[in-house]
Amino acid sequence: MLKDFSEMLEHAPIGIFGVTSEGRHVYVNDEAAKMSGYSKQELLQMNVADLMHKDSFEHMMNNFEILFESGELDVQGWCVRKNGEKVYWKIKANRVAESRAVGYCIDMSAERESSMALQDSIEKYRGLVESNPYGFEVIDIHGNILYANPAYQKMVGYNEKELTGRSTIDLLESDAARDELRKYLSMLVKEQPKPTTYEQKALTKDGRVIEQQVDWSYIRNSEGLITGFQSIITDVTESRRVNRRLLSNEERLRNTLDAIHEGVYDWNVATGEVLFSNTWAELFGYSLDEIEGHVDTWSDLLHPEDKDAVLQRLERHFNQETSEFVSEHRMRNKHGRWMWILDRGKVVERDKSGKPLRVIGADLEITDRKIAEIRYMDANVQLKELLDCAPAVIWRLKMCPENPPRFTHISPEVEVITGYSPRYFEDQGLESWINCISKSDVNSYLQAIEDVRTGRKFSSKVEFKITHADGTSRWVRENLRLNRMDGNCSFINGVLIDITSEVAARELQASAENGFRSLIEQLPRPVVVFSEMKITYVNEATLKLLGYQRDEILGHDPIEFLAEGNQREFALKYAKHLLKRKNRVGCTYDSLSKSGEIMAIEISASIIELNGKESVVCVLRDLSEARMMGKFVLQQSKAMNTILSQRYDQVNHTEKLAHLGRIVAGYSHQIGNPLQSMLGSMDLLRNRLNSDDFASRELKKLRANFQRVVNLCSQLKSLYQPQVQQSYKVDLVSSLNQTLDLFEYLLHKSKVSVELDLGQDLQRVLADDSLLSTVFGSLLMNAIDALPNGGVVSIEARVVEGDYELIFSDTGDGIRPEFLARIFDPFFTTKDRDHGTGLGLYLVRESLETVGATVSVQSELGKGSSFRIRFPYS
Numbered sequence: 021m022l023k024d025f026s027e028m029l030e031h032a033p034i035g036i037f038g039v040t041s042e043g044r045h046v047y048v049n050d051e052a053a054k055m056s057g058y059s060k061q062e063l064l065q066m067n068v069a070d071l072m073h074k075d076s077f078e079h080m081m082n083n084f085e086i087l088f089e090s091g092e093l094d095v096q097g098w099c100v101r102k103n104g105e106k107v108y109w110k111i112k113a114n115r116v117a118e119s120r121a122v123g124y125c126i127d128m129s130a131e132r133e134s135s136m137a138l139q140d141s142i143e144k145y146r147g148l149v150e151s152n153p154y155g156f157e158v159i160d161i162h163g164n165i166l167y168a169n170p171a172y173q174k175m176v177g178y179n180e181k182e183l184t185g186r187s188t189i190d191l192l193e194s195d196a197a198r199d200e201l202r203k204y205l206s207m208l209v210k211e212q213p214k215p216t217t218y219e220q221k222a223l224t225k226d227g228r229v230i231e232q233q234v235d236w237s238y239i240r241n242s243e244g245l246i247t248g249f250q251s252i253i254t255d256v257t258e259s260r261r262v263n264r265r266l267l268s269n270e271e272r273l274r275n276t277l278d279a280i281h282e283g284v285y286d287w288n289v290a291t292g293e294v295l296f297s298n299t300w301a302e303l304f305g306y307s308l309d310e311i312e313g314h315v316d317t318w319s320d321l322l323h324p325e326d327k328d329a330v331l332q333r334l335e336r337h338f339n340q341e342t343s344e345f346v347s348e349h350r351m352r353n354k355h356g357r358w359m360w361i362l363d364r365g366k367v368v369e370r371d372k373s374g375k376p377l378r379v380i381g382a383d384l385e386i387t388d389r390k391i392a393e394i395r396y397m398d399a400n401v402q403l404k405e406l407l408d409c410a411p412a413v414i415w416r417l418k419m420c421p422e423n424p425p426r427f428t429h430i431s432p433e434v435e436v437i438t439g440y441s442p443r444y445f446e447d448q449g450l451e452s453w454i455n456c457i458s459k460s461d462v463n464s465y466l467q468a469i470e471d472v473r474t475g476r477k478f479s480s481k482v483e484f485k486i487t488h489a490d491g492t493s494r495w496v497r498e499n500l501r502l503n504r505m506d507g508n509c510s511f512i513n514g515v516l517i518d519i520t521s522e523v524a525a526r527e528l529q530a531s532a533e534n535g536f537r538s539l540i541e542q543l544p545r546p547v548v549v550f551s552e553m554k555i556t557y558v559n560e561a562t563l564k565l566l567g568y569q570r571d572e573i574l575g576h577d578p579i580e581f582l583a584e585g586n587q588r589e590f591a592l593k594y595a596k597h598l599l600k601r602k603n604r605v606g607c608t609y610d611s612l613s614k615s616g617e618i619m620a621i622e623i624s625a626s627i628i629e630l631n632g633k634e635s636v637v638c639v640l641r642d643l644s645e646a647r648m649m650g651k652f653v654l655q656q657s658k659a660m661n662t663i664l665s666q667r668y669d670q671v672n673h674t675e676k677l678a679h680l681g682r683i684v685a686g687y688s689h690q691i692g693n694p695l696q697s698m699l700g701s702m703d704l705l706r707n708r709l710n711s712d713d714f715a716s717r718e719l720k721k722l723r724a725n726f727q728r729v730v731n732l733c734s735q736l737k738s739l740y741q742p743q744v745q746q747s748y749k750v751d752l753v754s755s756l757n758q759t760l761d762l763f764e765y766l767l768h769k770s771k772v773s774v775e776l777d778l779g780q781d782l783q784r785v786l787a788d789d790s791l792l793s794t795v796f797g798s799l800l801m802n803a804i805d806a807l808p809n810g811g812v813v814s815i816e817a818r819v820v821e822g823d824y825e826l827i828f829s830d831t832g833d834g835i836r837p838e839f840l841a842r843i844f845d846p847f848f849t850t851k852d853r854d855h856g857t858g859l860g861l862y863l864v865r866e867s868l869e870t871v872g873a874t875v876s877v878q879s880e881l882g883k884g885s886s887f888r889i890r891f892p893y894s
Contacts, residue, residue, distance in 0.1 A: 038121070039113075117714060152169060156253070175253070295313060412431075417469075417511070438486060468500055551635040555574055623641075775814040807832050824893070825891075830886075834882060
């Protein structure tokens with residue numbers, strides 16, 4: 021075991037060393053020798069000071085002296101290799117004895133150089149911004165200036181102190197411009213569009229108005245959130261003034277510039293010659309040398325399907341029917357790919373008869389935009405098709421003061437519910453829809469429309485009765501929602517569904533006080549109940565409808581009372597589907613009365629449990645007499661579905677815990693066996709060492725910690741394979757002192773002190789020494805975790821009502837009240853994933869229960885927590 025451990029240290033990929041308090045090396049591995057350039061024999065004759073560079077000597081030696089006072093060393097600094105090379109090392113060490121320490125070192129030279137290069141880059145970037153002739157500005161999301169370079173300070177006439185902290189919005193020329201910039205900044209934070217260039221007018225300190233061109237980009241933090249904007253600002257006042265002067269003096273140049281957008285051309289209509297710009301040629305993948313300066317070059321690139329339409333638009337412009345030539349069409353580039361082009365041109369010279377002589381224009385590629393438009397149109401078509409297939413009436417209503425309300429869209433389902441086509445309502449307007457509503461519901465419906473139209477309510481839900489074209493009535497529910505407001509016009513969306521059966525079911529449920537059977541007997545609607553495809557109950561209304569006696573129906577298959585043919589086969593599939601899905605469905609069949617009359621019957625069916633059996637309740641409606649019947653639903657069905665769902669979740673959770681238990685038990689076995697072997701090796705080593713020797717004492721502590729791990733593995737295994745705990749009389753004070761001895765170093769490192777008040781009356785208790793060590797260790801670890809900045813853990817022992825009680829208290833932040841009820845649950849933890857599994861306190865409780873002991877917790881936020889362990893008198 022020790023040989024394997026020694027070989028691991030020798031071949032470790034980091035430098036490992038051992039030193040005395042005087043700084044003399046007593047151990048170095050191969051990597052440490054390689055890093056220093058010395059041999060292992062040379063290093064063992066050297067002092068740590070011999071490796072320190074003069075630039076870091078004082079700093080690193082001071083930290084080395086602190087090592088044997090605090091017990092830890094964590095330092096970085098410059099060292100020297102044997103060949104004189106300067107290297108940057110990270111060194112960490114821990115004191116393992118009064119005059120000895122062990123640690124490791126890592127060469128950080130490359131990382132140090134990278135960090136210094138980054139700092140140089142930042143300084144170079146700042147120098148570049150400071151010396152840049154263009155204005156550079158950094159603002160937060162509200163427009164407050166965080167930085168402005170000298171060029172921008174000179175542009176607006178303010179110094180850096182006057183600009184820093186001031187809002188860039190205040191520098192704009194007018195209130196309208198300031199309001200527009202506020203809205204623009206708010207939109208950028210919410211929608212995050214792609215940065216674009218914009219222009220604005222600003223006021224300088226001396227009152228001059230200057231025109232600025234702003235090119236900006238986002239500033240984001242490490243999480244990707246927008247924290248501000250950085251802008252390059254150019255003063256374009258003079259260039260804009262020159263452009264305006266040129267435009268006013270030269271009409272021909274103005275016409276040319278009006279037409280220029282991207283690829284520019286100048287066409288002599290009389291000769292057919294065209295002067296193409298270099299940009300125009302590059303747009304289609306050519307150079308100017310590769311294309312002929314003639315109108316045929318442009319014409320030959322047109323898509324055959326678009327060519328006639330393009331030439332017709334051009335002819336209309338030549339005939340002065342349009343003020344300019346504008347066309348979106350496809351053209352082929354050099355590589356044979358079809359591109360969408362926006363072509364804008366204008367006749368700038370005509371002869372005396374008005375015949376065009378010269379055309380100036382420009383072509384711009386709009387392929388991406390056109391593809392997006394086509395996809396948008398396709399998406400709209402697909403959305404409309406989807407809405408039209410929905411089992412509900414979906415509509416949009418436009419309401420303007422100057423025009424009557426009209427439907428801009430209404431789905432085909434409206435014809436099923438009202439008997440009228442969508443075109444009827446779109447042509448007749450809202451008044452035609454109002455005419456379908458029951459007179460008693462019209463006022464409340466119009467009020468709901470008005471509330472949504474005026475914005476008093478963003479949405480509204482209303483139920484009302486409508487009259488079908490065939491004279492029957494139906495109950496409907498409609499959700500109204502304000503889509504948008506455009507000036508004085510409001511656009512309202514509506515979704516309407518048929519709830520006739522739901523209303524009927526509500527009416528049935530409202531009168532359910534006299535019980536299921538008595539209620540159905542009194543119903544005017546026919547009701548049939550069957551189970552396992554045998555009719556078990558019919559009410560008087562069913563007998564009256566079909567003309568049978570009760571004994572002629574009970575016990576028969578419900579399929580027998582349907583008309584011959586495909587109806588029966590479909591009904592059987594319907595019944596199987598209903599039983600499988602366990603939901604409420606409706607359908608219409610042709611039923612046979614006793615006299616042989618075929619009646620159209622609408623059936624609404626639900627699954628319930630009656631007398632311990634799954635049954636189907638069918639509510640019938642005679643469509644031939646146009647009587648409104650609803651589906652019958654019992655509250656017990658919903659409750660049963662909820663209970664089944666909860667039981668499924670419980671079983672699923674139990675299976676997960678069982679699976680986790682099997683995994684834990686397996687891993688505990690795999691870990692426990694090697695640990696048992698290691699404990700045996702430690703016992704052999706201790707037998708060969710002097711019991712008073714330092715190494716023997718440390719080995720004893722190490723063995724105790726290994727034993728705690730073995731015990732923990734056994735307890736984890738007991739989660740899946742519980743075992744009977746063997747108990748014997750144990751001295752509580754002795755077991756507690758042994759645990760504190762094991763935690764001595766960790767408590768010192770965490771700056772946590774322990775105050776003991778163990779009293780004089782404690783006796784031995786029935787328990788297991790390893791069990792108590794695990795329980796006390798878990799409570800100490802929890803207390804240490806609750807005191808990240810150090811503090812006090814007090815342990816009090818006392819006799820209460822003849823029992824023995826131990827109280828572990830800490831001065832931490834305490835436990836939130838809502839967590840106290842779950843603190844002993846398995847896998848529940850308030851720590852992060854790297855510091856807690858949620859098993860510690862669970863194992864404490866389970867372990868104590870095996871010896872008849874109990875544990876409880878009291879906690880107050882800001883004051884700390886107390887865990888009380890109570891052992892019965894043995």
